[in-house]
Amino acid sequence: QVQLMQSGAEVKRSGASVKVSCKPSGYTFTGYAIHWVRQAPGQGLEWMGWINPVNGNTKYSQKFQGRVTITRDISASTAYMEVESLTSEDTAVYYCARDWTGTFDFWGQGTLVTVSS
Amino acid sequence: DIQMTQSPTTLSASVGDSVTITCRASQYINNYVVWYQQKPGKAPNLLIYGASTLKSGVPSRFSGSGSGTDFTLTISSLQPEDFATYYCQQSHSTPRTFGQGTKVEIK
Numbered sequence: 001q002v003q004l005m006q007s008g009a010e011v012k013r014s015g016a017s018v019k020v021s022c023k024p025s026g027y028t029f030t031g032y033a034i035h036w037v038r039q040a041p042g043q044g045l046e047w048m049g050w051i052n053p054v055n056g057n058t059k060y061s062q063k064f065q066g067r068v069t070i071t072r073d074i075s076a077s078t079a080y081m082e083v084e085s086l087t088s089e090d091t092a093v094y095y096c097a098r099d100w101t102g103t104f105d106f107w108g109q110g111t112l113v114t115v116s117s
Numbered sequence: 118d119i120q121m122t123q124s125p126t127t128l129s130a131s132v133g134d135s136v137t138i139t140c141r142a143s144q145y146i147n148n149y150v151v152w153y154q155q156k157p158g159k160a161p162n163l164l165i166y167g168a169s170t171l172k173s174g175v176p177s178r179f180s181g182s183g184s185g186t187d188f189t190l191t192i193s194s195l196q197p198e199d200f201a202t203y204y205c206q207q208s209h210s211t212p213r214t215f216g217q218g219t220k221v222e223i224k
Contacts, residue, residue: 035213045153045161045204047213061212062118095160102208103151105172107160 002026004096004108011114012086019082020111022096029077030054033099036070036081038092039110050099051079086115119143119207123216129224130195138190138219140183140205149209150188152181155218156201165190166208195221 007021022034035050049060051070058070064083072079083090094111097104120143130136140150148168153161163172165181168188178193192199200223205216 044218045155045206045215047215050211059211097160101166102149102213103163103166104153104161104206105163107162110160 002098002106004098004106006094006096006108006111009112009114011116014087014115014117016086016115017082017084018086018113019080020094020096020113022079022081022108023077024079024098024106025077027098029072030074034070034072034079035097035099035104036068037095037097037104039095040089040092043092048081048094053079083113086113088115088117091115118212119146119210119214121205121207121214121216123205123219125219126217127220127222129222131224132195132197134195135191135193136195136221137192138203138205138221140188140190140216142186142188142207142209145185146207146209148184149207150181150183151206151208152179152190153204153206154199154201155204161204164203192221 004024010018012018030053033050036048038046048064049070051058053072067084069082096108098106122141150168152165155161169181180191182189202218202220204218
């Protein structure tokens with residue numbers, strides 16, 4: 001069965017960086033793009049960007065351009081999302097999700113990133 | 118960017134009620150709308166794609182309709198497990214954008 005397993009919760013200081021991993025299983029890693037979506041406490045869903053695992057091509061939301069980097073390691077069948085220069089406004093649950101014809105059909109369990117000053 | 122305006126923000130209903138959530142896109146998106154259900158502390162769960170196609174395994178009391186800019190999600194005969202937050206999302210173009218969410222709560 002398809003699963004996307006994310007790394008564990010993180011606590012970071014303002015100004016630091018965080019890197020979250022997403023390891024899918026149950027399908028061929030290079031067969032589907034991976035997106036990243038975040039959700040601040042009590043708020044809605046916010047799309048951050050996506051990566052094509054085949055060639056590593058990425059696209060980001062304008063809001064996160066230059067501060068977020070999405071990468072992948074084909075040998076490890078893992079996608080990564082790094083956020084730099086963290087502020088308290090980056091405190092959120094970060095999700096990875098598989099892209100199936102533009103639809104996010106499977107999601108990771110979420111990674112809580114807490115930014116403290 | 119395509120804006121997705123979802124309403125209402127909160128909806129109070131009872132078990133057995135029929136409820137409808139609406140989503141309006143800021144521009145024409147054909148039928149490229151997806152609906153998700155999210156329960157507290159959990160990742161969103163895909164319900165409907167292509168505006169009206171139920172994901173396999175989703176109960177038939179869920180239905181979606183619409184095309185162009187106006188879309189609806191209807192839950193007929195609400196069940197206790199349906200009390201959750203629902204989001205629409207456009208899959209027409211990048212950046213992918215979501216509606217603000219509708220919380221369906223028990224009256």
